[in-house]
Amino acid sequence: MSSTRVRYITNYRMPFTRQLRIHHKTMDMKKLRINKLRRKQPEAPSRITNETVAEHREKILAGGRKFKYPIQYARHKLVINALLVTLVSFTFLFIVAWHQLYIAQNSSTLMYRVTRLIPVPVANVDGEMVPYNDYLSRLRFNEFWLRKYGDVKLDSKDGQTQLAYIKRQVLNTAIQDAYAKKLAPLHEVAVSDKEIDDTILQQRYTASGQISEETYYSALQMTNGWSKDDLVMSLRRTLLRNKVAFAIDTKAAKQAEEAAKLVASTNGDFPKVAEQLASLPGAKMTARNSDLVNTVSTFGGLQVSEVAKLEKGQVSSVIKSSTDDGYYFVKVIDKTDTQVSFSYLHIPLTMFSENLSKLKKDGKITEYIKVAEQEQS
Known part of the structure; x- marks a missing residue:
């Protein structure tokens, strides 16, 4: 009897123990799932009051700072790259423009407009800059006339010889104009708009009478390739040089x-x-x-x-x-x-030309382009 009881109890308790173990494992797994779900759920915001508003603001700002610094870094890098590209572009354009003006001596309309916008020197006389656009203005005038009315082609050997002579004449005139501009304030010399208008009016008189202003400027453009602005600029320089020459002599x-x-x-x-x-x-x-x-x-x-x-x-x-x-x-x-x-x-x-000759002899005239000197006869 006793052995039968023991066998019964043993057979009865063993399955129950397993059930308990399985039950405990199942409960542990459910708790783990619940804990995971709780972690994923956002924490319910607490109530914002006057006492806690500063704390909440700091939490929000702290959350945004992790996005702020990467954006600032990207913007800073973008600005640096843009500046580098701009610097390289300007350097390239500067080198090209320098080569076209001082090496190739390009006298095209584009380079003439560039020199009118950006004052670059073609020479220097006693510390006074000789503007490149002054030189190009007169050179283009002569080139236009030679191409249209000259007996020789500029591309020929004789044409290049003639052009070299003209370049020297034009550069000398530009240097004289710059020297006159330097001396003008010292001798209280200036050119008024009325003097320019009077000179133009005088030029409009021909053997057949006075021509209209419109006809005059049209003929100027057709025969010389000059606009009204080109003419006024040239006359102002010429009249100033003449007045200075009289003032110093x-x-x-x-x-x-x-x-x-x-x-x-x-x-x-x-x-x-x-x-x-x-x-x-x-x-x-x-x-x-x-x-x-x-x-x-x-x-x-x-x-x-x-x-x-x-x-x-x-x-x-x-x-x-x-x-x-x-x-x-x-x-x-x-x-x-x-x-x-x-x-x-x-x-x-004679004094104006004598002073210029002395400056050249003393090395106070510097030319930035190569133009052949004329042989003295």
Whole structure:
């Protein structure tokens, strides 16, 4: 009996124990699932009050900072890359423009516009920059005329020789203009808009009468390739150079002052005046006679229209040339409605060119392009 009981109890308890173990394992797995689900669920926000608002704000800002710094780094890198690309582009354009201007000496419309927008030098005279656009303006004028009306082609050997001569002339003129600009404030010299307008008006007179302003500028564009702005800029430089040349030449001014006295006393005996004043410091005076000259033309630096206003046999007072040619005294020999002949006494200006020659000799003129020097005859 006892053995039967023990066997029963043993058989009964063993399956129950297994059941307990299985039950406990199942409960543990359910607890793990519940804990995982609880971790995944967002924490319910607590109530925001005046006391906790600062804490909540800090939590929100802290959560956003992890996104802020990567964006700032990417933006900083983008700005640096953009600056590098811009710098490389400008460097490349600068090298190309430098080569086209100073090595290839490109005189195209594009490079002319570039030099008008960006003031770059073609030379330097006594510390004064010689603008490249001044040089290109006159060079393009001559190139246009040679291509349209020249007897030789610019691409030929003779054409290149002629162009080299013109380049030297144009560069010398640009240097003179820059030197005059440097001296102008020292001598209180300036060119007004009225002086430019008067010069243009005078140029509009032809043998057949005065032409209209529209016709004048159209002809200028057709024959010279210049716009109105190009003409005004050129006239301003030329007039300023002429006025400065007169202002600094004290020797010629003294010669003209002394000549005026003798011209009046000799009734225009110009050879005698030139002979008596030969000992004065300054350039040599010349006394000559002209042929019949059209009244709307120029003679040297003289506007013949001014000479034509004199009566036959009348002697003028001192006349300043419209260029830097110097001083004139004239006496009308004969005249018609359209022509006039006259004798004249010419006193040239020399100090401006002498000063430039001295600056060149002293090494104070620097040219940034290679242009052949002209052989002195």
